[in-house]
Amino acid sequence: MIQKLADAKLPTVHGTFDMVAYDSGVEGYPHLALVHGDLPSEEIIDVRIHSECMTGDVFGSVRCDCGEQLDASLSHFGVKGGVLIYLRQEGRGIGLVNKMRAYNLQDEGLDTVKANQALGFHSDSRDYSVAIEILADLGISRINLLTNNPEKIEAFAEGSIEVVKRLPIEIQARAENEGYLRTKVTSMGHLIKGLNL
Numbered sequence: 001m002i003q004k005l006a007d008a009k010l011p012t013v014h015g016t017f018d019m020v021a022y023d024s025g026v027e028g029y030p031h032l033a034l035v036h037g038d039l040p041s042e043e044i045i046d047v048r049i050h051s052e053c054m055t056g057d058v059f060g061s062v063r064c065d066c067g068e069q070l071d072a073s074l075s076h077f078g079v080k081g082g083v084l085i086y087l088r089q090e091g092r093g094i095g096l097v098n099k100m101r102a103y104n105l106q107d108e109g110l111d112t113v114k115a116n117q118a119l120g121f122h123s124d125s126r127d128y129s130v131a132i133e134i135l136a137d138l139g140i141s142r143i144n145l146l147t148n149n150p151e152k153i154e155a156f157a158e159g160s161i162e163v164v165k166r167l168p169i170e171i172q173a174r175a176e177n178e179g180y181l182r183t184k185v186t187s188m189g190h191l192i193k194g195l196n197l
Helices: 052-058 065-080 095-109 112-118 129-137 152-156 178-188
Strands: 004-012 015-022 030-037 043-053 084-086 144-146 161-168
Touching: 015 065, 015 129, 030 065, 030 129, 043 065, 052 065, 052 152, 065 084, 084 129, 095 112
Parallel strands: 043 084, 043 144, 144 161
Antiparallel strands: 004 015, 015 030, 030 084
16 A cells, blocks of 8 residues: 655746655655645546756756657646656666666667667666555546556556557657657667657
């Protein structure tokens, strides 16, 4: 059972959110829910499940599209309302240090999937079950999911929360991340249009 730790108002450039912290099992690193607007239980709520990416979210790295996806999601919620679930599973679940090691392997020619595998990890070690628990705790039962990742949709298949619709969240490719985005499509099945594959 997910444990709520604290909540507070969070004014941002996208509007004021209610920030709710949930126990992640690691002290000082809670999972977070950022809620904008009311959450009537009978309504379909727009939701983004976002895994922590310090390099992209905090430092603006363009090796990936994570930070830009986070910003686009918050902008969307600021206008239309909704919930961002921020999960502390850096580097597709391998942690920041191992992600940096994977970066070095990518600089030597491996793609993101093969770099993770070369370090002894799965291509994607993330778990979305805690996000489902958080949404249930918030009283949400039907959602539109902002994602390009079919695994996030599949995570809801056996649960009590219904994904009514997928909302694409596509970021314009850059020279620095076009290969990364291509690997998402060809090796991980992500639903991204507009790439020259």
